[in-house]
Amino acid sequence: MLRFGEKLRALRTNKQMTLKELAYALGLTAHGYISEIEAGKKKPTADFVLKVARYFKVSIDELMKDELEIGRK
DSSP, rough: THHHHHHHHHHHHHHOHHHHHHHHHHHHHHHHHHHHHHSSSSSOOOOHEEEHHHHTOOOOOOOOOOOOOOOOO
């Protein structure tokens, strides 16, 4: 789970999304939470992980397990 923020940033940048755009897409009012997760300052909630997995169409395992890489689709 240590790499969750790194994987989230990769997913977001591969779609050429800003932090604000992703926050809006996930139903958040501000992008600060996502920024802190990407920087490794905060750990994501289970609800947030689920939203990210559904939005980017990746498995929760791909997001949470450090040894797995995010597949390029």
